Amino acid sequence: MEKGLGVSSTGSFAGNSWGSIGLLRPYFKRYGWSLAGGFAALVLVDLLQLLIPRIIKYAVDALQNGHATPHLLSRCGVYIILMALGMACSRFFWRQLILGFSRRVETLLRNRMFSHLLGLDKEFFQKNTPGAVMALATNDLAAVQLATGMGIVALFDAVFMGLAAFGFMLYIDPRLTLIAVLPMPLLAFLTSTLSSRLHGRFKKVQEQFSVLTEFVRSTISSIRLVKAYNQEEHQGRRFAQMGETYVRNNIGVALIYGALLPVSGFIANGSMLLVLIFGGRLVIRGTITAGDFVAFISYLFLMTWPMMAIGWVADLFQRGVTSLSRIEALMKVKPSLADGENAVSVPIGRGQIRLENLSFSYPGQARRILDGVDFEIVPGTVLGIVGRTGSGKTTLCNLLARLLPVDSGRLFYDGHDVNAVSIDSVRNAIAYVSQDVMLFSDTIGFNISLGSPDAGGDKIEKAARAAAIHDEIAAMPQGYATRIGEKGIKLSGGQRQRIAIARALLLDRPIIIIDDGLSAVDMETEHAIIGSIASYLQGRTCIIVSHRIAPVADADRIIVLEEGRIAGEGSHRELIEQNAFYASIFNHQTAVPGFGTTGDVLNGGN
Numbered sequence: 046m047e048k049g050l051g052v053s054s055t056g057s058f059a060g061n062s063w064g065s066i067g068l069l070r071p072y073f074k075r076y077g078w079s080l081a082g083g084f085a086a087l088v089l090v091d092l093l094q095l096l097i098p099r100i101i102k103y104a105v106d107a108l109q110n111g112h113a114t115p116h117l118l119s120r121c122g123v124y125i126i127l128m129a130l131g132m133a134c135s136r137f138f139w140r141q142l143i144l145g146f147s148r149r150v151e152t153l154l155r156n157r158m159f160s161h162l163l164g165l166d167k168e169f170f171q172k173n174t175p176g177a178v179m180a181l182a183t184n185d186l187a188a189v190q191l192a193t194g195m196g197i198v199a200l201f202d203a204v205f206m207g208l209a210a211f212g213f214m215l216y217i218d219p220r221l222t223l224i225a226v227l228p229m230p231l232l233a234f235l236t237s238t239l240s241s242r243l244h245g246r247f248k249k250v251q252e253q254f255s256v257l258t259e260f261v262r263s264t265i266s267s268i269r270l271v272k273a274y275n276q277e278e279h280q281g282r283r284f285a286q287m288g289e290t291y292v293r294n295n296i297g298v299a300l301i302y303g304a305l306l307p308v309s310g311f312i313a314n315g316s317m318l319l320v321l322i323f324g325g326r327l328v329i330r331g332t333i334t335a336g337d338f339v340a341f342i343s344y345l346f347l348m349t350w351p352m353m354a355i356g357w358v359a360d361l362f363q364r365g366v367t368s369l370s371r372i373e374a375l376m377k378v379k380p381s382l383a384d385g386e387n388a389v390s391v392p393i394g395r396g397q398i399r400l401e402n403l404s405f406s407y408p409g410q411a412r413r414i415l416d417g418v419d420f421e422i423v424p425g426t427v428l429g430i431v432g433r434t435g436s437g438k439t440t441l442c443n444l445l446a447r448l449l450p451v452d453s454g455r456l457f458y459d460g461h462d463v464n465a466v467s468i469d470s471v472r473n474a475i476a477y478v479s480q481d482v483m484l485f486s487d488t489i490g491f492n493i494s495l496g497s498p499d500a501g502g503d504k505i506e507k508a509a510r511a512a513a514i515h516d517e518i519a520a521m522p523q524g525y526a527t528r529i530g531e532k533g534i535k536l537s538g539g540q541r542q543r544i545a546i547a548r549a550l551l552l553d554r555p556i557i558i559i560d561d562g563l564s565a566v567d568m569e570t571e572h573a574i575i576g577s578i579a580s581y582l583q584g585r586t587c588i589i590v591s592h593r594i595a596p597v598a599d600a601d602r603i604i605v606l607e608e609g610r611i612a613g614e615g616s617h618r619e620l621i622e623q624n625a626f627y628a629s630i631f632n633h634q635t636a637v638p639g640f641g642t643t644g645d646v647l648n649g650g651n
């Protein structure tokens with residue numbers, strides 16, 4: 046992963062470049078016509094709005110010079126109503142077309158981000174908190190949506206309406222216009238200053254909101270821990286404090302909003318005062334008509350909004366671009382593990398695995414977690430891997446499952462170098478039960494059929510039986526439809542592990558890797574599972590990692606891993622005779638009744 050594209054120290058993605066607008070190009074192209082239609086409707090609204098003062102002028106002038114009749118006045122009224130109707134219809138269309146465009150952009154961009162995130166690897170998610178990623182998908186996308194929707198509308202409106210109203214005012218009286226617009230730059234300046242302040246404070250509100258949601262998420266997902274350590278009250282107090290900050294930040298925003306309207310109203314009224322003084326004189330002198338005077342005031346009103354909008358729009362675009370470049374930074378993050386240029390898809394069906402001098406270090410670390418590992422697994426046989434905690438067993442499984450890149454040494458599946466074939470080719474051949482069981486807060490049935498969504502109930506049940514979990518599921522009130530709560534909170538550790546095994550068995554793949562998948566079940570259940578999956582494993586290549594000897598004792602071959610190196614290799618019998626370490630674990634686990642179930646010796650003997 047490239048440095049600097051990830052997360053800054055504050056946990057947010059850095060970026061602030063107008064170049065990122067390129068990310069939106071396809072959407073502008075795709076929806077160009079509807080945008081054009083939206084702008085046409087917007088122009089129509091503005092034109093009608095600009096015409097209304099002309100009609101009022103006509104009516105007032107008629108009143109002043111005594112030509113007005115009830116008929117003429119009603120006709121003017123009808124015109125105004127028709128124009129208002131036309132404006133209402135056109136408003137409907139521009140909202141539909143332009144705001145609809147911004148919503149589409151938001152959704153399409155969100156979909157792209159989501160697909161991209163799914164392709165990224167564990168390393169990315171270790172560096173970036175869920176909160177930071179969620180902020181991109183919520184706050185930043187919202188800022189882009191606002192800029193591409195209301196931002197575009199306000200910009201267009203400010204420029205078009207502002208200039209047109211200014212033009213009409215000039216047409217009525219140039220000097221009066223210059224006097225009337227004198228305070229306008231001040232208005233634009235103030236709204237822009239207040240808007241950028243508002244932006245800063247608004248950001249604080251959003252950040253605090255992320256802090257709150259992340260706190261709720263992490264507390265709920267670790268609720269057992271919170272309870273076990275009696276931290277409910279403490280967490281409650283921390284939450285209340287965060288809430289306090291959130292309120293203070295929100296009040297900060299409200300203060301600016303509170304200042305924005307009165308201040309701009311004051312300046313606009315200052316303009317009005319100038320128009321009343323100077324424009325009134327022009328009417329008295331007969332330079333302009335009373336109708337002109339009324340129309341002038343209407344145009345001045347129409348100009349006030351664009352002047353305010355200029356400051357607002359500038360801020361809106363700035364924010365949209367900042368957010369967009371953060372999104373772009375995310376889109377540029379490449380997974381550290383990706384298909385090579387010439388990677389081909391090949392079917393891997395036999396399940397022969399060969400490692401040649403395989404070494405591995407985690408990025409940025411010099412220490413070798415695996416160091417020159419060599420072995421070969423004959424297709425259809427079972428390989429056991431034992432080793433102390435931290436000896437590199439999970440790392441080895443992740444390399445085999447193509448979740449970590451093979452950079453040093455070589456790994457072959459059915460004779461194909463993994464770096465020459467597509468990652469999916471390998472992953473599709475493997476059913477992997479990882480050490481930390483991952484379950485979705487959905488039903489048990491859903492969790493078992495995660496990798497095989499089309500599997501019928503009978504197949505799911507068969508897999509569950511093989512994993513020795515069916516009876517327990519059947520005893521639950523809703524059976525396979527039982528919802529398991531956040532991360533499987535309603536299940537025991539052993540139940541979660543067996544659901545994960547059932548999920549892997551259901552996949553029906555030629556290779557199965559079980560990383561310490563039986564650590565949380567008692568010896569009796571362990572025996573039951575080993576017995577029931579034995580027939581399933583026949584003909585498949587199987588790798589079983591275990592802290593205990595029992596699950597691997599019947600394996601065709603066992604390797605003992607020590608500090609990333611193979612320290613012993615052979616059958617159970619051979620290792621007992623030849624490998625002191627293996628023999629000592631075996632003796633510990635069988636000599637003291639019940640002792641073996643803890644796997645203490647492999648955990649470092651403490």
Ligand SMILES: Nc1ncnc2c1ncn2[C@@H]1O[C@H](COP(=O)(O)OP(=O)(O)OP(=O)(O)O)[C@@H](O)[C@H]1O
Binds near residue numbers: 435436
């Ligand atoms: N993502 C990671 N980044 C950096 N170091 C890591 C990472 N994952 C594991 N390690 C380190 O690699 C070493 C081997 O870890 P690994 O999880 O492979 O051990 P293990 O044999 O599976 O242990 P256990 O029996 O406890 O499951 C450990 O020292 C661990 O701290």
Ligand SMILES: [Mg+2]
Binds near residue numbers: 439440480561
């Ligand atoms: Mg492990």
